[in-house]
Amino acid sequence: MAKSFNELIKNFAVIRNYVREFYVYGFKQREDFTAKSGRSYDNERRRIESYLREYVEVEQQRNGKALRLFIDPNEVTENPMFAVWQAKSFTKNDIFLHFVLMDIFKEGEAYSVNQVLARIDADYLVYFQDGFMVEALTLRKKLAEYVELAVLRRETRGREIYFSRVASVRLSGRALRAVQFFKEMAPLGVLGHYLLQQEDAMDAVFSYKHYFVMHTLEEQVCLDLLLAMREERWVMLTRFGRERAMRFMPVKVLVSGQSGRRYVVGKSKAGQFFAFHRLDQIERVEMAEVATDFVMEKEHFDEVRKFMWSAGFDRRVVHQLRVTLVIDEIREAYMLDRIRMEGRHGTLVRLTSKRFVFEIATYDLNGMKPFLRTLVGRIESLDSGDPAWERQFYAEIADMYRLYFEEGTTVGDI
Amino acid sequence: MEIFNEIYGTYYRVVQEILAQKRGLTRQEMTEIVRERGFDESGLHLLPQLMDQWHLMVEQDAGVYAGILKRDWMPVQGILEKRWLKTVLRDPRMGLFLTDDEIAGFERDLGAYDVLFDVDTIWCFDQFRDGDAYLEPGYRARFGLVLQGLEEKRELELEYQVRDGERMTGTFLPFRLEFSQKNDKFRLLCFRKGDLKPFTLNLAKVVDVRVGTRMDVVLPEHKAELVMVTCLVVDHRNAVDRALIHFADYKKKAFRTERENVFELVIYCTRGDLTELVIQILSFGPMMQVLEPASVVGEVKRRLERQLQL
Numbered sequence: 001m002a003k004s005f006n007e008l009i010k011n012f013a014v015i016r017n018y019v020r021e022f023y024v025y026g027f028k029q030r031e032d033f034t035a036k037s038g039r040s041y042d043n044e045r046r047r048i049e050s051y052l053r054e055y056v057e058v059e060q061q062r063n064g065k066a067l068r069l070f071i072d073p074n075e076v077t078e079n080p081m082f083a084v085w086q087a088k089s090f091t092k093n094d095i096f097l098h099f100v101l102m103d104i105f106k107e108g109e110a111y112s113v114n115q116v117l118a119r120i121d122a123d124y125l126v127y128f129q130d131g132f133m134v135e136a137l138t139l140r141k142k143l144a145e146y147v148e149l150a151v152l153r154r155e156t157r158g159r160e161i162y163f164s165r166v167a168s169v170r171l172s173g174r175a176l177r178a179v180q181f182f183k184e185m186a187p188l189g190v191l192g193h194y195l196l197q198q199e200d201a202m203d204a205v206f207s208y209k210h211y212f213v214m215h216t217l218e219e220q221v222c223l224d225l226l227l228a229m230r231e232e233r234w235v236m237l238t239r240f241g242r243e244r245a246m247r248f249m250p251v252k253v254l255v256s257g258q259s260g261r262r263y264v265v266g267k268s269k270a271g272q273f274f275a276f277h278r279l280d281q282i283e284r285v286e287m288a289e290v291a292t293d294f295v296m297e298k299e300h301f302d303e304v305r306k307f308m309w310s311a312g313f314d315r316r317v318v319h320q321l322r323v324t325l326v327i328d329e330i331r332e333a334y335m336l337d338r339i340r341m342e343g344r345h346g347t348l349v350r351l352t353s354k355r356f357v358f359e360i361a362t363y364d365l366n367g368m369k370p371f372l373r374t375l376v377g378r379i380e381s382l383d384s385g386d387p388a389w390e391r392q393f394y395a396e397i398a399d400m401y402r403l404y405f406e407e408g409t410t411v412g413d414i
Numbered sequence: 415m416e417i418f419n420e421i422y423g424t425y426y427r428v429v430q431e432i433l434a435q436k437r438g439l440t441r442q443e444m445t446e447i448v449r450e451r452g453f454d455e456s457g458l459h460l461l462p463q464l465m466d467q468w469h470l471m472v473e474q475d476a477g478v479y480a481g482i483l484k485r486d487w488m489p490v491q492g493i494l495e496k497r498w499l500k501t502v503l504r505d506p507r508m509g510l511f512l513t514d515d516e517i518a519g520f521e522r523d524l525g526a527y528d529v530l531f532d533v534d535t536i537w538c539f540d541q542f543r544d545g546d547a548y549l550e551p552g553y554r555a556r557f558g559l560v561l562q563g564l565e566e567k568r569e570l571e572l573e574y575q576v577r578d579g580e581r582m583t584g585t586f587l588p589f590r591l592e593f594s595q596k597n598d599k600f601r602l603l604c605f606r607k608g609d610l611k612p613f614t615l616n617l618a619k620v621v622d623v624r625v626g627t628r629m630d631v632v633l634p635e636h637k638a639e640l641v642m643v644t645c646l647v648v649d650h651r652n653a654v655d656r657a658l659i660h661f662a663d664y665k666k667k668a669f670r671t672e673r674e675n676v677f678e679l680v681i682y683c684t685r686g687d688l689t690e691l692v693i694q695i696l697s698f699g700p701m702m703q704v705l706e707p708a709s710v711v712g713e714v715k716r717r718l719e720r721q722l723q724l
Contacts, residue, residue, distance in 0.1 A: 007459050008425065012418040024658045027668050027677075046455075053454040061669060072665035072682070077590075083424065083453070090420040096469050098421055099433065102490060103483045124482050127472040149419075150493035168491045169499060169523050177561070178511035182502040185593055187536055191498035194422040198430075198489040205564040207603065210596040210663045220417050223494075226531040227415070255538045257596035258694075260659045308539065326724060341542040370697035377717035380724050397721060399700035404715050411648035411703045412676040 005043060007050055008089035013283060016217045017240070018044040019052075019069070019084055020280065023214050026068030027061060051083040073211040077204035079184055081216045082193045097134065097142045100124050105152060110164035113140055171199065181206055187226070187253075188219050212260040217280070224285035225250045225264050232294035236286040237277065248277075249291045251298045254311045263311040267297060274301060276311050309344065309360075310367035319365050323358045323372065324351070324380040335378070342371065355380070365389050369396075376400070415494055422490075425460055428452050429470065433481035438474045441465075493527065501529040506548045510557045538595065545598025546618045559623040560602060564588045569607060569626035575619040586613065587629050589636045603636045612636050614686075638684035640665070643691060644706040649675040653701035660694065688713075 009015055018041075021028055033041045045067055049056050057070045071080060104111065104119055111119070113136060120134055143163050146152040152163050171179065176199055183192030184206065196202075228235045229250050236245040250266040254276070262279040270293060291297075307318050327335045329350070339348050339358055346360030362368060365384055372379070376397065382390050399414045420426060428451045432444055439447075441461070448457050464471060471479045502508060503520055512520070547553050563570045574582045585607040592601045592614070600617040610631075647657045654677050658668055665682040679702075683691045692713050695702055704711050 007453060007455050008420075008423070024655075024662060025668055027670055050453040050455040068667065070665065070667070073663050074665070074684075085418060086422060086424040086427070087453070088418050088420040088423050090423070090425070092463070092467050092469075094420060095426065095429065098426065099429065099470055099483060102488070103485050106485055107488070123484065125469065127482055128469055132469055149421075150496070151490055165488075168489050169496060169520070172516070174511045175516070175520070177565070178502070178508060179499070181507070181511070181593070182505065185507075185595065186498075186502050186505060188417075188498055188501075188530065190417060191495050192502070195489070195491060195495050195499065197422070197427060203565070205561065205591060207590040207592045209592050209594040209601075212659075212662055214659075214662060223415065223417060223530070226535060229535055230528070230531060253536045255536060255595075256540050257538050257542075257594075257598075258540045258660075259656070260662050305537070305539070311539065341544050342540075344540070344543075369699065373696050373699050374693045376696055377720035378724075379721060396699045397718075401718055401722065403700060403703045404711070404718055410676065411646045411701065412673045414648070414700050 005046070006089060007047060008087050009047065010089050012085070012088075012220065014040075015044055015047065015084060015087070019048055019081065020214055020217055022048060022067050023069040023071065023081075026057075026070070027066050029061070029064040029066050031064065047087065048084075051087060052080055055080055071213060073213055074207065074209060076211075076213070077207055079189070079193075079213045079216055081213050082190055085190050085193075085216070085219075093134065093138055093142070097139065101142065101146065101152075105163070105165040107165050107167055110155070110157075110162040112160050112162055113143065116143075116163070171195070176202060177205070180204075184208055184211070187255075188223055190216055190219055210257060214280075215260075215262060218262065218282075221279050221282045221285055222253065222262070224287070225253060225279075228285070228287055229253075229294075231287075232291050234288040234291050236288055238283045238285075239277065239281055240283050245286070247288065248275075249294065249297060251294070251301050252305075253279075256311065259310075261311070265301060265311070273313070273316060274304065304363075306345065307361055307363050308367075309362045309364040309371070312367055313363040314366040316363065318361050318363055319384055319386060321360050321362060321365065321368065322383040323375070324383075325356050325358060325375060325378045326354060326380050327356050327378060329353050329356075339375075342374075369393060373397075417494065419492070421492075424451070424453055424456070428456065428460060429464060429468075430487060432464070433470065433483050434487055435481070438478035438480045440477055441479070444479070494530075496524055496527045497530045500524040500527050501531060504529065504533060509554055510548060510561075541595065542597050542599075546600055553618065556620055556623045557600070557617065559625050560588065560591065560617065560620070563623075563625050564591060566625075567629050569629055570604070571622075571624040571626055572615070572620055573622035574615055575621055581621070584608075585626065586615075587631065587633060589633055591617070605633060605636070610634060612638070638686055640682045641685055641688060641707060641710075643681045643683055643688075643695075643704060643710055645679045645681065645695060646671070646703045646705060647677050647679055647698070648701050649677065650701055653698065657698060657702060660698075664691075692717075 030038060030041050052069060055069050055071050057068045059066055059068060100120055104116060117136060117139060125132065143152060147154045150166055153166050155162050179192045179196050180202055183189040183196060234247055234249050237248045238245045246268055248266050248268050250264045252265050254263040254265055263276045264279060265274050265276050268275060329336060336348060343358060346358055349357045349359060351357060365386060382393060384390055402409050403411065428448055431447050431451055444461060445457060448460055452460060465479060471481055474480045503517055508517055560570065570586050570588055572584060572586050576582050586604040587607055588602060588604045590603045592603055602615045602617055604613050605611065606613055647654050657679060661681050667680045669678040671678050688710060692710060695704055704714055
């Protein structure tokens with residue numbers, strides 16, 4: 001074992017990408033991780049194997065070994081990737097002071113720095129004769145850190161500053177059960193995980209379908225964006241692979257329950273149209289100045305989104321799309337249900353007992369293609385007012401025929 | 415504000431667990447706790463430091479160590495955790511767990527804290543439209559009873575709406591409550607009492623629940639047969655990245671192929687979800703091609719043939 005190896009890490013950002021690559025791709029080999037040195041790959045890989053051992057699969061693939069995180073989201077009752085959030089490194093002063101301070105500060109009692117120092121010496125360090133001591137400066141820094149976290153509060157009494165414990169919220173059985181659910185299904189769920197893991201263990205009663213476990217890796221980015229919106233601020237966005245940060249005013253976070261992607265929408269300049277950035281492609285977010293026109297932009301987006309299909313606009317014009325579908329309303333009622341369920345703001349109009357029209361006004365004809373392709377086998381005609389787009393849609397269907405009906409044709413040939 | 419904080423880390427949890435024992439522990443006993451709660455390699459790194467460097471444990475008798483803390487541990491909740499709690503209190507689903515009075519009580523306890531975001535700051539734009547009615551009193555009451563059955567491991571007498579007008583009644587053994595954000599629905603995974611046949615019931619279609627006696631059987635795995643669906647994806651317009659993320663809610667494996675821009679994707683799908691999977695694969699159009707099994711290829715072909723005839 002190399003002496004310098006530490007299982008814990010200082011920075012979440014580096015490991016975030018490795019975990020994601022191992023989980024989403026799972027076929028990449030040491031040589032594919034070119035951004036960092038091979039040594040860095042070895043260390044991160046060893047850490048991930050330690051945190052997520054039961055999900056790690058190493059496989060010989062052609063010219064090398066690939067590590068894969070093999071997780072069945074339908075089987076887990078808790079996101080295994082929370083483990084990565086629990087690997088932050090610390091110093092011996094950090095851990096000593098954490099436990100001793102939390103022991104000293106019982107609810108309702110207040111102490112000055114000198115009183116705390118005296119108690120540390122008298123009640124805790126008395127057991128050791130190795131000369132270890134806590135400097136007043138170290139203690140002050142730690143107290144300030146815990147005040148910042150709102151675990152402790154600071155108050156001035158006369159000329160002395162006192163510290164005391166901020167009360168914890170006591171969670172009833174059902175409240176704990178709610179936290180067990182929301183830590184998986186609400187944004188920033190790792191914060192709920194932090195709360196719950198300090199309580200008595202509970203049986204699992206929930207499971208999850210259509211669960212995208214890798215989103216927890218983006219939670220810091222998500223939190224910073226949400227706080228910026230709460231405070232109506234501009235941010236500086238740094239995207240992976242780009243050196244310069246970009247000024248951006250976030251107005252909403254968009255989540256896709258189907259495609260597993262999350263985006264922030266906003267503007268990079270006043271007067272520009274809305275732009276989208278995927279959260280997993282954002283490296284970090286820094287707060288900037290207060291945005292004076294946040295409310296107006298938010299209202300504008302709420303207007304615009306009435307015509308959005310997916311997270312994007314391929315053009316600024318709203319198109320009226322009419323899709324005539326062949327569906328038997330008696331025998332294929334499930335199709336009608338599905339289109340109503342998945343059709344967002346579109347409407348389904350009955351022409352006859354066997355023909356229906358799906359109508360929608362949208363900015364995003366290209367974004368609608370994936371949905372329309374799920375209706376293959378039903379589409380009698382398309383009317384979008386954009387013949388070029390319609391030709392392309394049918395050309396792609398023709399490519400699909402070739403894939404399945406022309407012997408020897410595969411996706412690489414088209 | 416940093417989410418990544420050592421005070422919620424695994425090492426602190428392990429140390430807390432060891433200190434909470436309030437009695438002398440042998441090295442072997444501590445090793446067990448580390449093995450159970452730590453990371454795979456924590457045994458190598460954590461224990462030597464705990465015993466020699468962190469000044470939290472003293473050797474009482476030969477080979478027996480005791481913690482130096484004096485009081486019972488109180489959970490450490492920072493500002494982010496409390497703000498998160500306040501935020502989820504306002505989620506319409508919170509009423510499935512707590513009464514309105516309880517929610518109001520927590521709102522008061524957290525009066526000094528601001529939420530992290532408003533409900534409308536996050537928009538799930540492609541969620542299905544017939545989500546469960548979380549605020550409907552009858553749904554809340556039935557959810558509470560089902561949850562009680564799960565927590566106390568009790569049988570449930572259910573009346574279930576199968577199709578319009580048709581009802582099914584029976585005794586079921588609850589296994590898990592499954593939630594899907596995409597469908598915005600809870601489903602009860604359970605077994606029929608008589609023959610332990612697995613059932614998946616939409617909670618919204620449960621019209622009546624009675625909580626019965628404690629279950630006296632060990633439930634089998636509520637597992638459906640997994641079908642391996644093999645596909646090729648071409649890396650055109652970032653389709654591989656999109657596909658690998660899109661299908662990340664399934665158990666899946668991806669491989670390179672002989673061709674540089676073509677990747678193989680093996681998706682493990684339950685038989686009952688195959689139609690949903692076919693729909694998702696179709697949505698990728700000519701970027702994705704199913705190779706196996708023949709039944710799934712046949713289903714895609716059938717739809718394409720039908721389209722050709724139109």
